[in-house]
Amino acid sequence: MSREPWESAWQRALYGPGGFYRQPVGPAGHFATSAQGIPGVGRVLARAVVALAEQYDVAHVVEVGAGRGELLRQVHALVPDLHLTGLDVVDRPEGVPAAIDWQVSPGGSALPDELGPLTDVLVLAHEWLDVVPLVIGEVDDEGELRVIEVDRAGDESLGDPLDGASRQWCQRYWPSAVEPGDRVEVGTTRDDAWADLCSRVQHGVVVGVDYAHALDDRPMYGTLTGYRDGAQVSPVPDGSCDITAHVAVDSLETDWRTTQRALFGELGLVAPPAQHALSRSDPERYLAGLADRSAGLTATASPGLGDFVWFAREVGVRRSTH
Ligand SMILES: C[S@@+](CC[C@H](N)C(=O)[O-])C[C@H]1O[C@@H](n2cnc3c(N)ncnc32)[C@H](O)[C@@H]1O
Structure with a gap:
């Protein structure tokens, strides 16, 4: 399955044709x-x-x-x-x-x-x-922040390095992400x-x-999650669940x-x-x-x-x- 950055996958899953928030039940049908x-x-x-x-x-x-x-x-x-x-x-x-x-x-x-x-x-x-939706990044084994890409089943892999604006934002607002595997929500x-x-x-x-969170309580692995039918679920960008961070x-x-x-x-x-x-x-x-x-x-x-x-x-x- 093809992969793309979380930001565009998330946008399509919630707001694209047939997206989660366009469905008749509305948010109240799920949470x-x-x-x-x-x-x-x-x-x-x-x-x-x-x-x-x-x-x-x-x-x-x-x-x-x-x-x-x-x-x-x-x-x-x-x-x-x-x-x-x-x-x-x-x-x-x-x-x-x-x-x-x-x-x-x-x-x-x-x-x-x-x-x-x-x-x-x-x-x-x-x-x-x-x-x-936002860019989600992860620190790779060399200590570089890379964009996380995802497929429709929710499987992830690392893509390009974060662009300059995202890196600057992380340096100022999410400086705690330094160890391999640490995630950022830009x-x-x-x-x-x-x-x-x-x-x-x-x-x-x-x-x-x-x-919300601020500099002194930034979560180490991020907060990305999904909701479907009243339950918290793994975030999957296929339009079947809410995706929130x-x-x-x-x-x-x-x-x-x-x-x-x-x-x-x-x-x-x-x-x-x-x-x-x-x-x-x-x-x-x-x-x-x-x-x-x-x-x-x-x-x-x-x-x-x-x-x-x-x-x-x-x-x-x-x-x-x-
Ligand atoms: C988490 S739900 C919250 C709904 C409601 N405010 C509540 O608290 O129950 C988020 C809502 O924001 C809507 N939404 C997302 N982006 C929007 C935008 N750019 N303009 C208007 N509504 C938007 C979604 O369609 C969805 O109904």
């Missing part, structure tokens, strides 16, 4: 995120988005990588007046209310030409950058995709949320970053324990309180969803936390 698939957590996430939109005093939320609109529907239910726009690689999914605008995007690092200039906006990229395509997204905003904030968040141009656990705590999104006395006087409210509390704890659990990193680039706006 859960904070936006969907875990009872109550999507609502907590929606409340976080609404709170940030209020803190930045913006009237429009754009979600890049909106799946099938799961999160935006919940934001719409909370604040019907907020202008919402979803972008993903498929046509407007069934059931997305007409009040929510929808734009089709090419996929991976590419965004639609007609996106922007955006003003008065919060752009959210929830688990987008981790599915933007963040340049994500840095560029993030910069492109930020450049579409004239006045507003761009917020990313992803599994954590984001090197420190190489992105950002103004702040924090963990989901810290942010949701700060925003007061974890409900206090339900009062036991209510179980007799108002059992419905008691059960709703229990469910809220449980969703808040799940969204902020560490290890777990609470370890997700939130990062933002502000364009002519500042967050008001009063």
Whole structure:
């Protein structure tokens, strides 16, 4: 079977004709995120988005990588007046209310030409950058970083040496890869995709949320993996599974970053324990309180969803936390 660099194999497997993300089931058919698939957590996430939109005093939320609109529907239910726009690689999914605008995007690092200039906006990229394909390299026996190539069955071999830009990125952001077999996930395509997204905003904030690492906790063998039918699997670039790798968040141009656990705590999104006395006087409210509390704890659990990193680039706006 022929082999090619991971970057192009990954792009085709997820976004090419018949690619993984073009299939009718959508991401929710294969894995859960904070936006969907875990009872109550999507609502907590929606409340976080609404709170940030209020803190930045913006009237429009754009979600890049909106799946099938799961999160935006919940934001719409909370604040019907907020202008919402979803972008993903498929046509407007069934059931997305007409009040929510929808734009089709090419996929991976590419965004639609007609996106922007955006003003008065919060752009959210929830688990987008981790599915933007990148160059994967490995240190060979001579200590040189070479591009890893892969075939459709997922078998790998070493190809050309990394190009100059990739090598420079690794020297700065992934210097720990020196021993034969050490792997790197070169963040340049994500840095560029993030910069492109930020450049579409004239006045507003761009917020990313992803599994991430930084210089002091860079993984030695990388994080590339796959998901299919609810299970983690070996990444195979044949369109049958998601392919994802954590984001090197420190190489992105950002103004702040924090963990989901810290942010949701700060925003007061974890409900206090339900009062036991209510179980007799108002059992419905008691059960709703229990469910809220449980969703808040799940969204902020560490290890777990609470370890997700939130990062933002502000364009002519500042967050008001009063
Ligand atoms: C991991 S899923 C996350 C979906 C949703 N945000 C969630 O958290 O449940 C990534 C999504 O990003 C979409 N995506 C990838 N590249 C994109 C692009 N350039 N523009 C818009 N959507 C994109 C994929 O099609 C997929 O639906």
